[in-house]
Amino acid sequence: MKKHTIGCKSHSAVPSSTKPISTFFTVNVHNKSRTTRLAKHKLKKAIAECCILDSHPFALADGLGFQKVIHEAMSIGRSLGKSIPIETIIPNRPTVSREIDTMYTLRKNQFTKIIKSINRYSITVDFWTESHTGVSFGGVSLHCYFKTHGLKSMVLACREYDLPNSKSPNIRTFIEGILSDFDLTINENVYIVTDNEPKMKAAFREGVKRIGCSAHYVNKVIEHSLTNCNIGCDLIQQTFNQVKTIVSHIRQTHIQARLSLSINLFSKTRWNSAFQMIQDFLDMYSEINELLTSSDQKLRLISMDLDLLKEFTKYFVLFGNICPQLKDEFYNVLRDEIDGRQSLESKTHKPSAKLTTSSVTPKRKRTNLLSDCFDPDPSVEDIDDILDFWDKQQHIYPVLSSIAFDILVIPATNTSVERLFSTSAASITNKRTRLNAAKIDKSMFLKSNLTFLTTFHHVNTTDKSSTEKLVNKELYEIVDDSSSDAEDNETASSKNNNEDDIF
Known part of the structure; x- marks a missing residue:
């Protein structure tokens, strides 16, 4: 078969006179639509029964994770048919738990490689204590800009705070430990957004630019x-x-x-x-x-x-009224600052008196730098994304665009971490009493970044064949690991598996 494949590739393709099989039959549109309606009815009934038997909300089918499961199930069904019982391929609870660990390791390594190419980013930090267990968590999110994906807010960790006390040196050490896991460091070029508590101010007073959450005082x-x-x-x-x-x-x-x-x-x-x-x-x-x-x-x-x-x-x-006022004041300050710099520029770049008007190359009059940047120009297309606008203006205003990128990636509040804590609290329920803090950290990282990492992988991959080979290699390595099946069966039979106990 190998020799036959090599021989076929060595000869040029010759147009065949054989008719394709599609010429001998026609697709019945009525039967196709009837089959689709029947499949939708069966799936609707199965989802309704799932919500009843497993006490799931009716919005179960709206989740991206559930749709991914259905997509994979349809793909498996096409390849296996009814020859293999469904019970033999459904994983048990310990298997799913270990798969999360594997996914976290792979996606964390991918995430670390991606952020190495980022020059400008900001960090959001906050802490939260779970009310029932008293376990404290530290949340860290990263904010940066990608040309292909725009401004992104990504979760780095929702990690258990395991230091003796919450004094400022320990807080600084804890956050630096999380950042070091992703090859990130705190320096004077990095902005960190925190609340305005005294201990947070003291923790990030030196060696970093701390910005207080604008909504914290309110x-x-x-x-x-x-x-x-x-x-x-x-x-x-x-x-x-x-x-x-x-x-x-x-x-x-x-x-x-x-x-x-x-x-x-x-x-x-x-x-x-x-x-x-x-x-x-x-x-x-x-x-x-x-x-x-x-x-x-x-x-x-x-x-x-x-x-x-x-x-x-x-x-x-x-x-409620103070927010638009603060917004207007900000734009007024920005406009005055740019006007002042523009007037200073005009004073320091006056043409020499020895030059005649005929020897000076005529230039377009620049009345205001702010209006010159943002006012409509027939040669420039309208751009809704302000970061995309400055990305396309880097060759015209390199310094100003650099300042814009440094400032615009800084969030006004630490709501990204607050949303992370809300999601974490929704995961810690009375029915998940064996979920430990490390698993919460991994789950929150994957929940926040999995869609972006998957999209980033497909958008930025140019060699599709090499990508497929890498994915298939990882898949077969997992499938060929025969020891995991025995371990799964042994773990499933045990009723006292406490690997996830904490709550």
């Missing part, structure tokens, strides 16, 4: 006024807690499904959530009064001072 002011005692706000705090209790009851008893609008719940990490919750509550007050059936909640609603609550919302309006 969060603290609102949290202080709503939760702290002995500050003279007892009546307002009592009213706010009543609203929060009623809204929590509405969400837990599924009354919200019968409301014309959904009501948001207060969150300490979102400064505008308190205002949004109270505003939604006032808008839905008449509907809530009709739908509430609990006598306790009904009494709490009736005894509430609505006039005080309406006056209380005026307090939050001030915080």
